[in-house]
Each structure stands twice: as structure tokens, then as C-alpha cells.
Amino acid sequence: xxxxxxxxxxxxxxxxxxxxxxxxxxxxxxxxxxxxxxxxxxxxxxxxxxxxxxxxxxxxxxxxxxxxxxxxxxxxxxxxxxxxxxxxxxxxxxxxxxxxxxxxxxxxxxxxxxxxxxxxxxxxxxxxxxxxxxxxxxxxxxxxxxxxxxxxxxxxxxxxxxxxxxxxxxxxxxxxxxxxxxxxxxxxxxxxxxxxxxxxxxxxxxxxxxxxxxxxxxxxxxxxxxxxxxxxxxxxxxxxxxxxxxxxxxxxxxxxxxxxxxxxxxxxxxxxxxxxxxxxxxxxxxxxxxxxxxxxxxxxxxxxxxxxxxxxxxxxxxxxxxxxxxxxxxxxxxxxxxxxxxxxxxxxxxxxxxxxxxxxxxxxxxxxxxxx
Numbered sequence: 001x002x003x004x005x006x007x008x009x010x011x012x013x014x015x016x017x018x019x020x021x022x023x024x025x026x027x028x029x030x031x032x033x034x035x036x037x038x039x040x041x042x043x044x045x046x047x048x049x050x051x052x053x054x055x056x057x058x059x060x061x062x063x064x065x066x067x068x069x070x071x072x073x074x075x076x077x078x079x080x081x082x083x084x085x086x087x088x089x090x091x092x093x094x095x096x097x098x099x100x101x102x103x104x105x106x107x108x109x110x111x112x113x114x115x116x117x118x119x120x121x122x123x124x125x126x127x128x129x130x131x132x133x134x135x136x137x138x139x140x141x142x143x144x145x146x147x148x149x150x151x152x153x154x155x156x157x158x159x160x161x162x163x164x165x166x167x168x169x170x171x172x173x174x175x176x177x178x179x180x181x182x183x184x185x186x187x188x189x190x191x192x193x194x195x196x197x198x199x200x201x202x203x204x205x206x207x208x209x210x211x212x213x214x215x216x217x218x219x220x221x222x223x224x225x226x227x228x229x230x231x232x233x234x235x236x237x238x239x240x241x242x243x244x245x246x247x248x249x250x251x252x253x254x255x256x257x258x259x260x261x262x263x264x265x266x267x268x269x270x271x272x273x274x275x276x277x278x279x280x281x282x283x284x285x286x287x288x289x290x291x292x293x294x295x296x297x298x299x300x301x302x303x304x305x306x307x308x309x310x311x312x313x314x315x316x317x318x319x320x321x322x323x324x325x326x327x328x329x330x331x332x333x334x335x336x337x338x339x340x341x342x343x344x345x346x347x348x349x350x351x352x353x354x355x356x357x358x359x360x361x362x363x364x365x366x367x368x369x370x371x372x
Contacts, residue, residue, distance in 0.1 A: 180263065344356070
């Protein structure tokens with residue numbers, strides 16, 4: 001798991017250090033930097049385990065995400081451990097994007113200027129086990145894509161970060177891991193009102209494929225549309241059976257997709273979730289937090305980092321799991337613990353975390369260190 005992250009010169013995160021729990025929820029106003037924290041961690045892990053140039057897409061993208069008015073390198077440094085306890089083996093890795101020293105940063109936006117990158121492993125063997133790219137996911141689930149029929153030749157099939165391929169993954173689990181599939185359906189019954197079961201039917205899935213065709217000495221690309229027999233999801237509810245996933249509610253499909261991320265055959269170690277309560281009724285938010293608690297007990301290596309705008313969801317967390325984001329007078333993001341508020345000790349026995357956040361707000365954090 002990632003215990004601490006320090007982010008410098010990434011978007012509005014000029015210089016922020018954040019301690020992380022196994023389940024950490026970031027709250028704050030829009031534009032305060034919550035999603036940027038998840039993006040920074042995602043980019044750091046992908047760059048550390050792969051090619052930084054591919055992560056940042058092309059040469060100028062680093063400039064676009066570099067903090068306006070920042071100085072020095074863009075740096076994302078993570079301290080990790082092999083387990084949840086403080087005595088677990090520790091390591092760290094860092095990814096730094098180094099601007100050209102001979103070109104003023106303001107001038108770089110006039111044309112392409114190549115940045116250099118530095119990867120800093122403190123213990124390559126340790127960190128290779130901690131944060132391989134396949135063990136961290138940042139899903140951006142789309143209900144329409146989750147509901148579409150799908151076909152896959154992979155074993156096991158994988159659901160894309162958008163949710164595409166959900167039907168293939170669930171059908172594979174039902175056939176090859178019935179115990180795991182039953183556990184997923186049971187969790188879904190808890191979180192989706194009146195859901196009773198998940199079944200499947202065959203459906204046509206069309207793909208546009210490219211093939212090389214030779215004409216004499218020449219070779220050309222030809223695209224063709226092929227039909228496959230894929231899987232489609234059918235849902236059984238208390239008062240309605242055989243309901244296509246395509247007509248199910250957005251919240252139902254998003255919850256089914258999230259459960260597949262957490263309980264599916266390609267279960268990751270670190271899950272990054274933006275707007276974790278999206279599409280969920282307040283009572284479902286309560287059930288989700290309780291379910292995540294059970295998943296964390298079941299899978300000791302699992303870590304979930306999420307953002308939220310819901311004080312109701314926070315009411316079911318421990319105060320230590322809440323991180324507040326705020327924008328300071330200088331335009332840069334600040335991050336602090338809910339427990340750092342001066343009146344936390346006074347109210348901790350009387351108020352739930354969501355109530356505290358609603359009462360305290362973020363102004364105290366935005367102005368922290370600027371009072372005269």
C-alpha cells in the first residue's frame with residue numbers, strides 16, 4: 001500500500017504531502033485538487049512501472065500539468081509498505097519530470113521543448129512487488145458501456161477502465177468461479193435494492209477489424225466488420241425478471257461495475273475512485289462504506305483512495321480516514337486531516353465526520369499558515 005505521497009508542481013498541487021490510510025476519502029470544493037491527487041498517484045505508478053514518455057502522452061503535456069508559477073521539477077514521491085501494519089517492509093519510489101534548464105518555462109509554451117525524466121527506486125525488487133501497473137486501477141466507469149454486451153478471447157477477460165467488457169467478466173466468473181460470482185451477487189443484493197440475481201444470454205457483438213491484404217507486390221490495410229457471439233447481462237429484481245442491463249438505472253450499473261473491480265478475477269491492490277458516491281442513494285452510500293470495510297478485512301493488501309462530495313457518506317467513516325482539500329489565497333491546494341481542526345477534540349464525541357465537515361468547512365485549512 002501507499003502510506004505517504006508528496007506531490008510537487010503537479011497542477012494546483014504546488015507542494016503537498018499526504019498520509020494515506022487503507023481507505024482514504026478526499027473531500028472539498030470543486031477545483032480544490034481532490035482528483036489531481038488521484039491522477040498524480042496514477043501517473044507516478046504508471047511511469048515507474050513503464051515508460052514516462054507514454055504516461056505523459058507527448059513532450060508538451062508535462063508543461064500543461066506543471067503548476068503555474070511553480071519552480072523546479074515536477075515530482076511525485078510515494079512511500080510504500082508491503083502490508084497494512086507500521087512494521088511492514090518499507091520502500092519508496094519517485095517520478096520526476098525535469099524541465100530544460102536553458103529555456104525559461106514561460107517560453108516553453110511557444111513550441112515543443114523536450115523534458116527529461118528521472119525514476120528513483122529505493123528498492124527495485126520491493127517496489128516491483130508493491131505497485132505493478134496491473135495492481136493499480138483508476139476506473140472511470142460509464143453506465144452505458146457497462147451495460148453493453150461484450151465478447152472477449154482473453155482468459156480471464158478484463159474489464160476496461162470505462163466499464164467496457166463487464167458482461168464478459170461476469171459470465172466468466174459465473175462459469176469458472178461460481179463461489180466468487182455468488183459472493184459478488186450477494187454483495188450486489190446488499191447494495192442494489194430488490195436485486196435478486198444476475199443471469200446471461202447470448203448477443204451479437206460487432207467489431208471493426210483491420211487486416212493486411214496483398215495485391216501483387218503491394219500490401220494494403222483493409223477494414224472489415226465481424227460478428228461475434230458475446231454475452232449480455234440480464235437482471236432479476238423482486239417484481240421484474242429478465243431485465244436487460246441496458247434499461248437498468250445508472251446507479252445499478254455503476255455499483256455492479258465497482259463490485260466487479262473489487263471482487264473480480266483481476267482484483268487490484270490499489271483502487272482510485274473519483275466521486276465514489278456517484279449515482280447512489282444516501283442509504284446505499286452507507287451500505288457501500290460498510291461493504292468496503294468487509295472487503296478490506298477480506299483482502300489485507302487492498303487499498304482504496306476516493307473522492308467525495310457527500311457529507312452523508314463521511315458520517316460512516318472514521319475521522320482519521322477523511323482528508324480535506326482546499327485552495328489557499330495563493331491559488332495552490334492544501335490538504336489536511338479532519339482531525340487537525342482546532343475544535344475536533346471538543347466535538348469528536350458529539351458529531352459524525354460529515355457533520356463536522358459541514359460545520360467546519362474548508363476555510364480554516366485554506367488560510368492555515370497565512371493568519372497574521
